[in-house]
Amino acid sequence: MELTLWTYEGPPHVGALRIADSMEGVHYVLHAPQGDTYADLLFTMIERQQRRPPVSYTTFQARDLGGDTAELVKRTIAEAVERFRPEALLVGESCTAELIQDQPGALAAGMDLGGIPMVNLELPAYSKKENWGAAETFYQLVRTLLKPQLPPPGTPKADPSRWRAEGRRPRVNLLGASRLGFRCRDDVREITGLLASHGVDVAVVAPLGARPADLMGIPTADANVCLYPEVAGPLCSWLERSFGMATVKTVPIGVGATVTFLQELHRTLGLELPAGLIPGDDGRCDSERHSQLPWYSRSVDSTYLTGKRVFIFGDASHAIAAARIASRELGFQVVGLGTYSRELAREVRAAAAELGLEALISDDYLAVEAAMAEAAPELVLGTQMERHSAKRLGVPCAVISAPLHVQDVPARYSPVMGFEGANVLFDSWVHPLMMGLEEHLIGMFRHDFEFVDGHRSHLGEGAPSAGSSGASGSSGVSLAEPPSTGAPATAGELCWSSEGEAELAKIPFFVRPKVRRNTEAFARERGIGAITDEVLYEAKAHYSR
Amino acid sequence: MTTTLPPPIKESGQREVFCGLTSIVWLHRRMPDAFFLVVGSRTCAHLIQSAAGVMIFAEPRFGTAILGERDLAGLADANDELDRLVAQLLARRPEIRTLFLVGSCPSEVIKLDLAKAAERLGAQHRGRVTVLNYSGSGIETTFTQGEDGALQALVPLMGAPETGTGASTGGGSGTGRAAEQLLIAGTLADAVEDRLVNLFARLGLDNVATLPPRRSTQLPRVGPGTKLLLAQPYLSGTARALIDRGAELIRAPYPLGVQGSRAWMAAAAAAFGIDPALVSAVLDPLVERGQRAMAPHRETLAGKRLFLMPDSQLEIPLARFLSQDCGMELVEVGTPYLDRQLMAAELEQLPPGTQLSEGQHVEKQLERVMAQRPDLVVCGLGLANPLEAQGIATKWSIELVFSPIHGIDQAADLAELFARPLRRRGALTFT
Numbered sequence: 002m003e004l005t006l007w008t009y010e011g012p013p014h015v016g017a018l019r020i021a022d023s024m025e026g027v028h029y030v031l032h033a034p035q036g037d038t039y040a041d042l043l044f045t046m047i048e049r050q051q052r053r054p055p056v057s058y059t060t061f062q063a064r065d066l067g068g069d070t071a072e073l074v075k076r077t078i079a080e081a082v083e084r085f086r087p088e089a090l091l092v093g094e095s096c097t098a099e100l101i102q103d104q105p106g107a108l109a110a111g112m113d114l115g116g117i118p119m120v121n122l123e124l125p126a127y128s129k130k131e132n133w134g135a136a137e138t139f140y141q142l143v144r145t146l147l148k149p150q151l152p153p154p155g156t157p158k159a160d161p162s163r164w165r166a167e168g169r170r171p172r173v174n175l176l177g178a179s180r181l182g183f184r185c186r187d188d189v190r191e192i193t194g195l196l197a198s199h200g201v202d203v204a205v206v207a208p209l210g211a212r213p214a215d216l217m218g219i220p221t222a223d224a225n226v227c228l229y230p231e232v233a234g235p236l237c238s239w240l241e242r243s244f245g246m247a248t249v250k251t252v253p254i255g256v257g258a259t260v261t262f263l264q265e266l267h268r269t270l271g272l273e274l275p276a277g278l279i280p281g282d283d284g285r286c287d288s289e290r291h292s293q294l295p296w297y298s299r300s301v302d303s304t305y306l307t308g309k310r311v312f313i314f315g316d317a318s319h320a321i322a323a324a325r326i327a328s329r330e331l332g333f334q335v336v337g338l339g340t341y342s343r344e345l346a347r348e349v350r351a352a353a354a355e356l357g358l359e360a361l362i363s364d365d366y367l368a369v370e371a372a373m374a375e376a377a378p379e380l381v382l383g384t385q386m387e388r389h390s391a392k393r394l395g396v397p398c399a400v401i402s403a404p405l406h407v408q409d410v411p412a413r414y415s416p417v418m419g420f421e422g423a424n425v426l427f428d429s430w431v432h433p434l435m436m437g438l439e440e441h442l443i444g445m446f447r448h449d450f451e452f453v454d455g456h457r458s459h460l461g462e463g464a465p466s467a468g469s470s471g472a473s474g475s476s477g478v479s480l481a482e483p484p485s486t487g488a489p490a491t492a493g494e495l496c497w498s499s500e501g502e503a504e505l506a507k508i509p510f511f512v513r514p515k516v517r518r519n520t521e522a523f524a525r526e527r528g529i530g531a532i533t534d535e536v537l538y539e540a541k542a543h544y545s546r
Numbered sequence: 547m548t549t550t551l552p553p554p555i556k557e558s559g560q561r562e563v564f565c566g567l568t569s570i571v572w573l574h575r576r577m578p579d580a581f582f583l584v585v586g587s588r589t590c591a592h593l594i595q596s597a598a599g600v601m602i603f604a605e606p607r608f609g610t611a612i613l614g615e616r617d618l619a620g621l622a623d624a625n626d627e628l629d630r631l632v633a634q635l636l637a638r639r640p641e642i643r644t645l646f647l648v649g650s651c652p653s654e655v656i657k658l659d660l661a662k663a664a665e666r667l668g669a670q671h672r673g674r675v676t677v678l679n680y681s682g683s684g685i686e687t688t689f690t691q692g693e694d695g696a697l698q699a700l701v702p703l704m705g706a707p708e709t710g711t712g713a714s715t716g717g718g719s720g721t722g723r724a725a726e727q728l729l730i731a732g733t734l735a736d737a738v739e740d741r742l743v744n745l746f747a748r749l750g751l752d753n754v755a756t757l758p759p760r761r762s763t764q765l766p767r768v769g770p771g772t773k774l775l776l777a778q779p780y781l782s783g784t785a786r787a788l789i790d791r792g793a794e795l796i797r798a799p800y801p802l803g804v805q806g807s808r809a810w811m812a813a814a815a816a817a818f819g820i821d822p823a824l825v826s827a828v829l830d831p832l833v834e835r836g837q838r839a840m841a842p843h844r845e846t847l848a849g850k851r852l853f854l855m856p857d858s859q860l861e862i863p864l865a866r867f868l869s870q871d872c873g874m875e876l877v878e879v880g881t882p883y884l885d886r887q888l889m890a891a892e893l894e895q896l897p898p899g900t901q902l903s904e905g906q907h908v909e910k911q912l913e914r915v916m917a918q919r920p921d922l923v924v925c926g927l928g929l930a931n932p933l934e935a936q937g938i939a940t941k942w943s944i945e946l947v948f949s950p951i952h953g954i955d956q957a958a959d960l961a962e963l964f965a966r967p968l969r970r971r972g973a974l975t976f977t
Contacts, residue, residue: 058560100652
């Protein structure tokens, strides 16, 4: 038994629902009690879907339990098949139905479904969670549909460069994009365009937008692109094992990862690397010019991003990608990295180790919030849960991963994958920090007569000392911020001499509060009561080290 | 009279409704010193968080004890685990005075006896926290019925009225006058409740208590002399329990809309023998003002056709309000279940021929919606966008349980909730 207040992931049958809702022509019969239909609103509200998810709930009640719930399952299956005429049927149960052991899959197998492929989903609700359920459903569905095509054991592996002999362009499948995944709709469009620009076609995109018949075409591709390992990982390994299909594993989020992805793709397909993907003498690939991120990051305005303390938490693939971008492409300092995806904990641990960190693997958002507070970040990259935690701590935050809120499904085109995705990430991570700079301006001018009483910062008055300060470095005054959460000085124990105040007044206004804080912390540590101009310079020298 | 209504359509099938756990979302706000611990699955936790929509509280005053495989294997272990978890929770949240163990579908199917657990835990933590239990499971309850369960759990803790106090010991009808009180049952927004209590005081009714109270430990008394006025229509069990304790149910419509709210207050006043002239003097100016405030919304709503899907159990009173006060035409009035006793005063005010439906087969009901093409559908969040995409305006029913909508003064706000989707559609053009 485990106490949960908010959860990152729903139960595994919600994962199955995500697969069903992502596709066309698939229907899911779910043996579940009244109330479980709440899951529909995830799709119709968060994703603003215009149709109900393709699911029929048996809606059993207490009075049914004495009677024949199995009969109810069969009736629901028959009705769903009759009404929706699906091309493939998923049959499964939610947590409560699992306990009454009607085995809806077995019941369905005993029914005449008119030849519709049926997948019996057994998703253990008391030990597994949503992403596992999505991955398992996707895998089971494809496996069921591809069973007739399974090559006999001992068949030699498919050659991923066979396209050449067949006199056609190479083609790959894009696997794992699903409803309620982060920016999947736009990522698919971005990656499809990116592949086209390198002469590679897309055979099947799945599950998003695919029909069961499309899935039958998966083996016609030369390789699989595992875009979202949380959903497509198990399927890609099975396709590798059973069909000998190669997998492109790099998740193309960020400029570096996109270049690596393209290099891996070319290598896998036996395509010659174009000049743009071959690193020059300076180690840079020309292809990186397809994104604004490298130049924006090098431009002088970004100097103030240097060493920003960033805390990252999300699903494994987005968290790992964010860590790479933050540390290498934006010059941030990653001070925390973690995931709720236990299935991919190993990968996250490795990424954290590379940054000299220990990964936080947890699905307890309070533990994540505590780690966040402890790390004293200046920016949080997380899920909707971390957005709330960061708001409480007064730290700016950008959402990088599911679980989503309606605002994470923007109307405009905003992928996070590929070169355009890197542009989107630059904007969405840096803009909250710009607000940090603005904070100083507002703080500075707060006492000017133009500022009326009602004018308040969006962060409120109580932004914490270690968090939201936005500017250092670009002023030429190099007082680096200490990583401590040092309590603000209380009046009385410290006083500023008039020379000290005068010296402080010469410091550019937008770093002045931070200099004041640091100097006071320095003085307090050393038991200095009066802060003179000399103390201020000593503090400056101390923090510059 | 109800005889003018055709028999309700009775359906069973897929129900697009929340389960009783959902009511925790407003109950925990009403009683800030109480904690609601669902004993259930990850689905339960996910449901409450999805229904609540936002996760703005660091540590909300509700949570889920998620059953794991080990708990399913042995109930003894499950009880030990629950004890451990509750001890942990109470150590962390020392301000909690009442702990509700809330049963769920899985806890009921495995027959985890939460009544016994509450007794045991109550003994363990005696003097610090009261431990109660009720069921919010989907196999037993829909949506607002969860509140009915929670209030029923409180009833046994309510004291009896102090007898023999007061001066009126003389014979005749005055006997026990001092113990007479008006008990309003059903969660209301605090501001609305203050206003209603204030209005009752103007009618000369000073002894007004409410259930649930704002502090879980300050329960009202109940017994002979208590006259029960329901503010919410979904409290069948609570009403029965209070009647068993000696309370007398006042027959009234529910306080939604100008006319319904006036009738609701007037029924209470009549039960206490208050002069109707005083009732008119106090309420009629409010009624007149309320109707004025409602007029622009009535203009939007009058003549429009309304379809209510079953969800919150407020459907029948809302239908009465929207037809009676706002002039809407009722296409179909769905309700999860029909309690004819508690709905009596509402049903008789529905226009003759109003089609009720009880229970739900969502596919068939949606077919009727599409066939009838109403101007406005009241439904749950799962159905709203798909209907809007079909060109049908909707009002989400969950908003009705979160908004202050009760009383004469709120009638215009309530009408506005329904007028807004129609006005909005009228306001949008893309050509």
